[in-house]
Amino acid sequence: MKNKYMPTAISLYMNYFVHGIGVIVLAQNMTFLAKQWGTNAAGVSVVISSLGIGRLIVLLVSGMLSDKFGRKPFVVLGATTYLLFFAGILLSHSIVVAYIFGIIAGMANSFLDSGTYPALMEMFPNAKGTSNVIIKAFISAGQFALPLFVSFLVASNIWYGWSFVICIAILLLNIIFMVIAGRFPAPNADAKAAAAAKAKEEEESVADVKSPGNIWFDGVLFILYGYISQATFYLVSQWLSQYGASIANMGDTSSRALVSYYSVGSLVCVFVTAALAKKAVKEIQFLSIYTAISFIALLLMYLFPTAMVCSIMSFVVGFSAAGGVMQLALTVMSSFFPKGKGTITGIFYTAGSIASFTIPLFTGMMSTNLANIWLFDIIIAALGFIVTTIITVRYYHLFKHSDSKTNEEAQEGAA
Numbered sequence: 001m002k003n004k005y006m007p008t009a010i011s012l013y014m015n016y017f018v019h020g021i022g023v024i025v026l027a028q029n030m031t032f033l034a035k036q037w038g039t040n041a042a043g044v045s046v047v048i049s050s051l052g053i054g055r056l057i058v059l060l061v062s063g064m065l066s067d068k069f070g071r072k073p074f075v076v077l078g079a080t081t082y083l084l085f086f087a088g089i090l091l092s093h094s095i096v097v098a099y100i101f102g103i104i105a106g107m108a109n110s111f112l113d114s115g116t117y118p119a120l121m122e123m124f125p126n127a128k129g130t131s132n133v134i135i136k137a138f139i140s141a142g143q144f145a146l147p148l149f150v151s152f153l154v155a156s157n158i159w160y161g162w163s164f165v166i167c168i169a170i171l172l173l174n175i176i177f178m179v180i181a182g183r184f185p186a187p188n189a190d191a192k193a194a195a196a197a198k199a200k201e202e203e204e205s206v207a208d209v210k211s212p213g214n215i216w217f218d219g220v221l222f223i224l225y226g227y228i229s230q231a232t233f234y235l236v237s238q239w240l241s242q243y244g245a246s247i248a249n250m251g252d253t254s255s256r257a258l259v260s261y262y263s264v265g266s267l268v269c270v271f272v273t274a275a276l277a278k279k280a281v282k283e284i285q286f287l288s289i290y291t292a293i294s295f296i297a298l299l300l301m302y303l304f305p306t307a308m309v310c311s312i313m314s315f316v317v318g319f320s321a322a323g324g325v326m327q328l329a330l331t332v333m334s335s336f337f338p339k340g341k342g343t344i345t346g347i348f349y350t351a352g353s354i355a356s357f358t359i360p361l362f363t364g365m366m367s368t369n370l371a372n373i374w375l376f377d378i379i380i381a382a383l384g385f386i387v388t389t390i391i392t393v394r395y396y397h398l399f400k401h402s403d404s405k406t407n408e409e410a411q412e413g414a415a
Helices: 006-028 030-037 041-069 072-091 095-123 128-155 162-181 189-202 218-246 252-278 284-303 307-321 325-336 341-365 370-414
Strands: none
Touching: 006 030, 006 041, 006 072, 006 095, 006 128, 006 162, 006 218, 006 252, 030 041, 030 095, 041 072, 041 095, 041 341, 072 095, 072 162, 095 128, 095 325, 095 341, 128 162, 128 252, 128 325, 218 252, 218 284, 218 307, 218 325, 218 341, 218 370, 252 284, 252 307, 284 307, 284 325, 284 370, 325 341, 325 370, 341 370
């Protein structure tokens, strides 16, 4: 709490509380929006897919530019464009206009990612993984609160648009704070400091410090996982309520509550991960374990689609697939490629944006059979386990020498 960047960090996290709402707000208000746009559930799914297009358009470029021009402009731009999305959806009366604002939402998410993830790693250089995983806590908080709020609006027969208006108000306050008082470190300041320290110790120049990862092998693995991890939890967040209602024969309120259980699971995971990270458990050690758990949980929901199993496994899937594993993977990727955090953030989340675009299109075509949608997610989760296992093996191969050297130094210090 003594960190001078803490007020700015809190503001950054609040943007992701709103983002958590933005990810599922269209799906949670699907009935109302379909009527407003003169379409059906499949049409709303097409609009949801537009968020992935928006991310894909600007994410890689914005990541590179954030390394060059700093993080603050992209955070402010992201919050501003997100505000336009929430207002635009309320005012749109056709699927075409809604699709345009969906693209704007995807762009907003990209701007936020390219500025926020690198900024937090630079603000908290000794707790990079934890600071990034906390983002997921705020996303999960938004995803937990929205279904409950929408259920309240429906039960009270209150206009659905209040779920959008509240987000507009939060973003407006955040933008004002960020412009007036937001403080950010210099881009890649932590990497430069680490390189300078290494140069001082080993009498090497900063330019001689090389990335340990192989861009064509390790880079491709992380890109694949960026797609897979986003696809796994994005599919669940969009279709969980419908799966509970149609396959598990749950009522409207209880099926919507599945998303809240899922969000609680992701929140719990954030705190568990943060606690373990303080005990020197490395980010890499979580990846394959969490993906294996999510695969098993999804499989159980498919094999035993009862209300009880869906409720319990929604929590487990939230814990394992949406509790920050994607953010942990990004932190691990920054170990493989330590220079240019904005660029690698752009590359990693570009893969995720492709998932955000393609998954709703695939599932929209399968919307008549929700069991097939779930089977599709099980296959994706299985592939995720394979990829993270390979990443883990690569990590210990590349960093085995440095880890053993660190352990030897620690033992010498203790002696």
